[in-house]
Amino acid sequence: QVQLVESGGGLVQPGGSLRLSCAVSGSIFSRYVMGWYRQAPGKQRESVATITSGGSTNYAGSVKGRFTISRDNAKNTVYLQMNRLKPEDTAVYYCKAFGSTDYWGQGTQVTVSS
Secondary structure, eight states, X not given: OOEEEEEOOEEEOTTOOEEEEEEEESSOGGGSEEEEEEEOTTSOOXXXXXXXXXXXXXXXXXXXXXXXXXXXXXXXXXXXXXXXXXXXXXXXXXXXXXXXXXXXXXOEEEEEOO
């Protein structure tokens, strides 16, 4: 069974940085396209960034230039480096593995506030 476990969320001031991690177990990580999503209170879940098995990336316009997605296939982990954070980045952030069956993590809270 595939499991995804996120970590690294927390409270940060506007302009600050956080790095989220998502550790994947139970399958061949390197085959999966991986993604980060987020859901703010009262809003739909939205895609933040994706990365293919080959390392090609894609970003939502709202985070482009501030966030960086990366992966370490040796560690079965995908990362989201978030810089110049804004209050509107506040959300629960989820990791997703795309496959014949999609898998989700449990989410980690990111709060950007002074």
